[in-house]
Amino acid sequence: MHFKPIQAPTSVDLFMDQIKTAILTGALQPGEKLPSERELCQQLKVSRAVINTGFRRLAALHFITMQPRKGNFVADYWLEGGLATLNEIINFRNGNYRPSLLKSIFEVRLSLEMAIFKLATQRQDAHHLQQATQILDQIELTQDATQLASLYFDFIHTMALASSNAVYPMLITNFKPIYETLGRWLFEEVTITEMSHHHQQELKELQDVQAGNLSAVEQDVQAFIQWTLTQLLAIQ
Numbered sequence: 001m002h003f004k005p006i007q008a009p010t011s012v013d014l015f016m017d018q019i020k021t022a023i024l025t026g027a028l029q030p031g032e033k034l035p036s037e038r039e040l041c042q043q044l045k046v047s048r049a050v051i052n053t054g055f056r057r058l059a060a061l062h063f064i065t066m067q068p069r070k071g072n073f074v075a076d077y078w079l080e081g082g083l084a085t086l087n088e089i090i091n092f093r094n095g096n097y098r099p100s101l102l103k104s105i106f107e108v109r110l111s112l113e114m115a116i117f118k119l120a121t122q123r124q125d126a127h128h129l130q131q132a133t134q135i136l137d138q139i140e141l142t143q144d145a146t147q148l149a150s151l152y153f154d155f156i157h158t159m160a161l162a163s164s165n166a167v168y169p170m171l172i173t174n175f176k177p178i179y180e181t182l183g184r185w186l187f188e189e190v191t192i193t194e195m196s197h198h199h200q201q202e203l204k205e206l207q208d209v210q211a212g213n214l215s216a217v218e219q220d221v222q223a224f225i226q227w228t229l230t231q232l233l234a235i236q
Helices: 009-026 037-044 048-060 085-092 100-125 124-140 145-162 168-174 176-189 190-212 214-235
Strands: 064-067 069-074
Touching: 009 037, 009 048, 009 085, 009 145, 037 048, 048 064, 048 069, 048 124, 069 100, 069 145, 100 145, 100 190, 100 214, 124 145, 145 168, 145 190, 176 190, 176 214, 190 214
Parallel strands: none
Antiparallel strands: 064 069
């Protein structure tokens, strides 16, 4: 059995977690002014450096806005946030996500992966398709959920390279934390039979791409995305 290193949270992490929890649970609303750094230092019994560092990181994640001489305010993260914000929301309380959010993510995945696999089918980049085959071979031999999630991301990223479109690999890389988080949840919960089904779907996708069967590829991607979403929704 493989054990993960124990990482104790820092004071900054604990402070950020309190603020994020208040924002994501609705205890703090967009536009609401936060207590000053001095007030928070007194309440939480930590240094001002802890509060300031935490605020700057929260601002980078678009959970708050820092306005000089005015104070710090809760941001509308749905309006202003990016992929890093989305990853924080997904991982909130170890994955206490809303089904509506998961469905939205998979709508984007379907659109993105459909375009990637269709281009890969049309352009037949033999080098990257061979790399994708090798990754699927590794997946078949792997049981650890974290490693499987990482390998699955590598497979999708390699297919993006096989599309011969310069932008798709960069887009997929930006989604890496989300792919890996959702993949880990999936692989931690599915049975051996379901895992085999998942792998067979991936193999069929790739075989149909290599065969140039565009209509089959479209059906494969649609079925694979729907199966994965259904499995994740059932975990709740």
